[in-house]
Amino acid sequence: KQEVTQIPAALSVPEGENLVLNCSFTDSAIYNLQWFRQDPGKGLTSLLLIQSSQREQTSGRLNASLDKSSGRSTLYIAASQPGDSATYLCAVSGNNRLAFGKGNQVVVIP
Amino acid sequence: SQTIHQWPATLVQPVGSPLSLECTVEGTSNPNLYWYRQAAGRGLQLLFYSVGIGQISSEVPQNLSASRPQDRQFILSSKKLLLSDSGFYLCAWSRDRGRTGELFFGEGSRLTVL
Numbered sequence: 001k002q003e004v005t006q007i008p009a010a011l012s013v014p015e016g017e018n019l020v021l022n023c024s025f026t027d028s029a030i031y032n033l034q035w036f037r038q039d040p041g042k043g044l045t046s047l048l049l050i051q052s053s054q055r056e057q058t059s060g061r062l063n064a065s066l067d068k069s070s071g072r073s074t075l076y077i078a079a080s081q082p083g084d085s086a087t088y089l090c091a092v093s094g095n096n097r098l099a100f101g102k103g104n105q106v107v108v109i110p
Numbered sequence: 111s112q113t114i115h116q117w118p119a120t121l122v123q124p125v126g127s128p129l130s131l132e133c134t135v136e137g138t139s140n141p142n143l144y145w146y147r148q149a150a151g152r153g154l155q156l157l158f159y160s161v162g163i164g165q166i167s168s169e170v171p172q173n174l175s176a177s178r179p180q181d182r183q184f185i186l187s188s189k190k191l192l193l194s195d196s197g198f199y200l201c202a203w204s205r206d207r208g209r210t211g212e213l214f215f216g217e218g219s220r221l222t223v224l
Binding site: 032034036042045046049089091093102103 | 152153198200202214
């Protein structure tokens with residue numbers, strides 16, 4: 001059974017710093033990995049999708065990397081802004097299943 | 111472009127009352143549809159999954175049921191709510207088969223059972 005871990009559960013950074021969020025998974029036989037953003041009381045917004053054959057994906061200030069062999073993905077957010085404050089979740093698909101981490105709750109301090 | 115709508119956004123119901131949450135997808139056809147529940151500190155739990163009209167797979171035995179009366183409509187129901195049914199319910203869709211495609215979520219429905 002795939003297990004997805006996101007540590008730390010919560011973190012605060014000053015505005016302007018780069019954010020680094022980690023996602024680890026136990027089964028490297030994955031189909032893809034997806035990063036989401038969730039604002040309080042809202043649904044999940046898809047940020048980036050990395051296929052298993054890819055090493056990274058970029059969108060604006062966001063960059064996500066994938067290392068299947070070590071079971072890790074990292075989401076980088078450059079030059080963080082207060083508007084980046086949210087919970088970030090990763091989800092790993094494989095074996096006809098999708099497993100979610102519990103998220104990293106991020107606060108960017110102005 | 112594709113959009114997903116969920117309603118109601120907030121619902122407060124007494125124990126033993128019925129439930130109906132609705133979800134519709136626009137701008138695509140034959141999507142995979144999902145109902146998730148999100149509880150504080152417990153992450154997302156897949157409740158139901160559908161690949162087509164009338165085709166529902168249940169992930170967790172529970173007090174809830176789902177139906178797909180139309181291609182882009184997914185309904186979550188209960189005949190008698192329990193306190194433990196309180197939570198944040200999320201509808202999602204994907205294009206790809208096998209529950210491995212990119213997921214797109216609705217805005218969620220907050221259910222409080224009193």
